[in-house]
Amino acid sequence: MKNIRLTQGALIAAMLAAGAAQAGTLTIESWRVDDKGLWEDVLIPAFQKKNPGIQVKFSPTAPTEYDSALQARLNGGTAGDLITCRPFDKSLDLYKKGNLDKLDGKGGMQNFPASAKVAWQTDDGKDTFCMPMASVIHGFFYNKKIFKDLNLQPPKTIDELHKVSEAVKKAGKTPIALGTADQWESSQIVFTGIGPNFWKGEEGRKALIAGKAKFTDPQFVAAWEEMSKWGPYLAKGYSAQTYGDTQNLFASGRAAMVAAGSWDIGYYNQQGVDFGAFPPPVAKAGDKCYISDHTDIGLGVNSKSKNKADAQKFLEWVGSQEFADLYTNKVTGFFSLSNHLIAVKDPVAKQMIDWRKTCGSTIRLNAQILNRGEPNMETELWTVNSAVLNGKMTPKAAADRIQNGFSKWYKPAK
Amino acid sequence: MKKPLPWHIVVFLAPALLIYVVFSAWPLIDTLRLGFYVTSDTGSQHFAWLANYKMLMFDPHWSEGFWNAMGNNLKFFLVHMLIQNPIGLLLAALLSMRGVRGAKVYQTVLFLPTLLSVVIIGFIWQLILSPLWGVSETLLGYVGLADWFQPWLGQEETALYTLSMMSVWQFVGIPMMLIYAALIAIPDEIIEAAVVEGASAWRIFWTIRVPLILPTLGLVTILTFVGNFNAFDLIYSVKGALAGPNYSTDILGTYFYRAFFGYQSQLGSATLGAAVATLMFLVILAGVGVYFFFVQRKLQRFSF
Numbered sequence: 001m002k003n004i005r006l007t008q009g010a011l012i013a014a015m016l017a018a019g020a021a022q023a024g025t026l027t028i029e030s031w032r033v034d035d036k037g038l039w040e041d042v043l044i045p046a047f048q049k050k051n052p053g054i055q056v057k058f059s060p061t062a063p064t065e066y067d068s069a070l071q072a073r074l075n076g077g078t079a080g081d082l083i084t085c086r087p088f089d090k091s092l093d094l095y096k097k098g099n100l101d102k103l104d105g106k107g108g109m110q111n112f113p114a115s116a117k118v119a120w121q122t123d124d125g126k127d128t129f130c131m132p133m134a135s136v137i138h139g140f141f142y143n144k145k146i147f148k149d150l151n152l153q154p155p156k157t158i159d160e161l162h163k164v165s166e167a168v169k170k171a172g173k174t175p176i177a178l179g180t181a182d183q184w185e186s187s188q189i190v191f192t193g194i195g196p197n198f199w200k201g202e203e204g205r206k207a208l209i210a211g212k213a214k215f216t217d218p219q220f221v222a223a224w225e226e227m228s229k230w231g232p233y234l235a236k237g238y239s240a241q242t243y244g245d246t247q248n249l250f251a252s253g254r255a256a257m258v259a260a261g262s263w264d265i266g267y268y269n270q271q272g273v274d275f276g277a278f279p280p281p282v283a284k285a286g287d288k289c290y291i292s293d294h295t296d297i298g299l300g301v302n303s304k305s306k307n308k309a310d311a312q313k314f315l316e317w318v319g320s321q322e323f324a325d326l327y328t329n330k331v332t333g334f335f336s337l338s339n340h341l342i343a344v345k346d347p348v349a350k351q352m353i354d355w356r357k358t359c360g361s362t363i364r365l366n367a368q369i370l371n372r373g374e375p376n377m378e379t380e381l382w383t384v385n386s387a388v389l390n391g392k393m394t395p396k397a398a399a400d401r402i403q404n405g406f407s408k409w410y411k412p413a414k
Numbered sequence: 415m416k417k418p419l420p421w422h423i424v425v426f427l428a429p430a431l432l433i434y435v436v437f438s439a440w441p442l443i444d445t446l447r448l449g450f451y452v453t454s455d456t457g458s459q460h461f462a463w464l465a466n467y468k469m470l471m472f473d474p475h476w477s478e479g480f481w482n483a484m485g486n487n488l489k490f491f492l493v494h495m496l497i498q499n500p501i502g503l504l505l506a507a508l509l510s511m512r513g514v515r516g517a518k519v520y521q522t523v524l525f526l527p528t529l530l531s532v533v534i535i536g537f538i539w540q541l542i543l544s545p546l547w548g549v550s551e552t553l554l555g556y557v558g559l560a561d562w563f564q565p566w567l568g569q570e571e572t573a574l575y576t577l578s579m580m581s582v583w584q585f586v587g588i589p590m591m592l593i594y595a596a597l598i599a600i601p602d603e604i605i606e607a608a609v610v611e612g613a614s615a616w617r618i619f620w621t622i623r624v625p626l627i628l629p630t631l632g633l634v635t636i637l638t639f640v641g642n643f644n645a646f647d648l649i650y651s652v653k654g655a656l657a658g659p660n661y662s663t664d665i666l667g668t669y670f671y672r673a674f675f676g677y678q679s680q681l682g683s684a685t686l687g688a689a690v691a692t693l694m695f696l697v698i699l700a701g702v703g704v705y706f707f708f709v710q711r712k713l714q715r716f717s718f
Contacts, residue, residue: 071682184678
């Protein structure tokens with residue numbers, strides 16, 4: 001009997017304590033489930049050292065469920081104080097609905113170049129609603145040992161990519177690690193990763209938005225045509241291969257190259273792979289190169305937050321040199337978007353960020369404006385691009401389907 | 415003399431009734447109601463009569479997916495009907511024969527997969543069939559069939575049937591057990607009488623045993639129907655909510671999931687989800703109705 005009372009007492013005390021602790025706790029909504037440890041062990045403690053007494057909780061949702069779950073929590077009034085922002089339309093949508101605070105002129109914002117802020121501004125550029133955090137760069141990784149053994153150089157042109165792939169295949173290894181079972185890689189890594197070299201990065205993307213180009217134009221179809229040739233270079237049964245399989249395949253040294261993004265650097269380092277990176281190959285030697293340098297993550301303040309003063313303090317810290325340094329060098333492969341001079345320590349990450357010096361940067365093709373209607377272009381691209389890689393759809397059919405869906409709702413102002 | 419109201423029955427039934435109303439009947443009715451609403455961008459809902467249903471059935475970019483899911487669901491159900499249940503019947507018939515050694519062991523082994531979580535089943539089979547790490551190709555190689563191996567889970571033509579067969583493998587124990595229980599419940603005298611009359615074992619099976627277990631076969635059919643049209647977990651755990659490749663494994667359950675919870679950049683909508691759920695409910699209701707009207711009524715006289 002006494003025991004039960006004790007337990008009850010303890011329970012009530014615990015609930016009260018939890019309630020008290022929660023009153024001042026900042027909660028961060030995010031889709032970066034993989035970074036939970038990093039936030040809890042590195043970033044948040046670093047912030048608390050400067051701002052003692054502010055409790056911060058990092059509470060991520062799986063990426064595929066993030067948008068929907070966040071929207072539901074915002075509608076229900078249970079969302080966190082700080083909200084990790086997807087680039088462009090998804091966050092713009094939140095801002096238009098009044099879920100995010102306007103951040104112009106707030107502390108920390110002055111540390112970012114205009115180009116970084118574009119992803120989180122209204123179309124006229126007047127309101128900024130999220131602080132830019134990081135971008136990711138797309139390209140290829142290659143296994144240095146396999147390349148050395150076969151006496152190969154990282155390919156610079158499409159032809160070289162095919163030659164290198166043939167040579168690796170002859171040697172009995174998988175040339176490129178890539179699967180289509182999860183679909184998103186086909187679109188976000190392959191199509192919008194290698195594509196900018198064909199449609200000249202921003203030039204092609206802006207032409208689509210202006211209504212001056214169509215997906216059925218040769219510069220876009222060319223990207224699909226290249227993809228349709230990859231089948232023989234991928235592992236057997238790649239249509240049933242998941243992203244995890246792909247990572248394993250490259251990490252275990254069974255594949256010579258992997259179509260990847262900078263966010264994977266940390267994983268392959270952990271696995272102890274000796275690897276380098278090369279940017280998406282160009283059509284002819286000497287052509288200008290373009291890379292998908294995607295402004296990927298921002299951070300905004302929930303307009304219904306009860307703790308805006310602390311949220312603002314946190315945001316100010318996110319705009320600081322210290323955060324930029326920690327984020328770039330601890331969350332390897334995510335590159336801070338701030339103006340601070342950061343020494344990138346990881347060799348592969350450094351290699352990738354240096355591409356910015358010679359190549360034109362662009363974002364993922366459909367990230368801005370093109371995703372606003374129905375059918376949803378992102379979802380369509382996942383389906384179409386994996387079908388092209390699987391050899392189930394011709395490049396022309398892919399272009400037709402995307403253009404048809406697009407023209408159903410998009411009428412650019414002329 | 416008027417009988418007094420049997421209050422004790424009311425009192426004893428009330429708790430169960432209350433629980434069912436609160437947790438089963440009321441949510442169902444509320445789902446039907448919610449299907450008539452639409453959600454605006456800010457999350458507020460307003461009455462829109464049949465707008466959701468019109469969209470699901472006639473607006474090409476929703477209806478294509480809906481009918482595709484419906485068709486796939488039908489295939490999923492047919493595979494179970496044509497493969498799972500006959501195998502269940504066969505196994506039950508074999509197990510109920512006299513003098514089968516180790517019958518209990520067989521029963522247990524065949525029933526075991528049913529006890530495992532679908533997520534585990536999905537994961538195990540994904541590994542077994544994986545073209546990179548799986549054992550299937552090697553095993554097929556031992557019997558000289560390695561060339562026949564395909565990434566079955568990754569091809570549009572085969573993915574749905576592969577998943578159906580995984581589900582059959584897992585659940586075959588249930589029809590087996592139900593039919594087995596019905597078979598051993600047949601009174602021995604009837605069989606003995608037939609034996610005395612000189613009927614062969616084959617004839618006894620088809621003209622005596624099978625007609626006597628028809629109600630059970632009917633029950634198995636309806637359980638398979640309801641189970642398959644409510645299926646979701648296996649496909650979600652193996653192929654994710656997009657039910658790839660190219661929606662070839664999309665069934666009503668996964669379609670509902672995307673409509674209700676959203677996926678990737680598609681936002682979820684509780685009202686549209688409720689409309690899909692209502693349509694699923696109506697399909698099942700219609701199936702059960704057909705079964706009761708055409709089959710169950712005629713079976714009554716065989717029950718014992």
